[in-house]
Amino acid sequence: MELLLAITIGLLYASGVYMVLRRSMVKLIIGIILIGNGVNFLIFLLGRITKGSTPIISENSDTFLEAYADPVPQALILTAIVISFGLQAFAIVLIKRVYKVLNTDDIDRLSHTEDYDIL
Template sequence: MEFLLAILIGLLYASGLYMMLRRSLVKLIIGLILLGNGANLLIFLLGRITKGKPPIIPEESKFFLDAYADPVPQALILTAIVISFGLQSFAIVLIKRAYKVVKTDDLDQMNSTDEFS
């Protein structure tokens, strides 16, 4: 399972970087989304995948005896999802505004924006 997730993370990172290096702003946003999802899966994989019990220590024992689900990576992923959603929504609004001004989504044509003021 971990091996398949590692391959999936590599594919998400590779496709995200490939899309971010394209000339279109829409592809840049798609690449940003793919890269964020790859990072979330990487955090999830680093927390070890266990089908264990919740991390609650019974009163009669002083330490965990069974495998348990680590709550820290899950909390980090939830935080990362909220932050990436905010970043993506800001980028989409920014790209929409840039498209209205420049009338193109090609990054090479956006280099000379001084003419359009």
């Protein structure tokens, strides 16, 4: 299972970097989304995949006696998903507005906006 996740992380990173290097703003955002999902999988993998009980210590003992699931990576991933969803929604609206005003999503053409009548 860990090998499959490692291969998936590598594919997400590779495809994300490939998409970021394209000239289209839409492909740039898709690449950032793929890299973000790769980071989430990486955090999940680093937290170790174990089947265990909840991390609650009973009143009779001072330490964990059996395997438990670590909640910290899961909480970090959940927070990252919420933040990235807000960022993606903002970026999509921004790209839509830029395309409506300038009729292009080519990054090279957007750097020379003096040819466009923006107002």
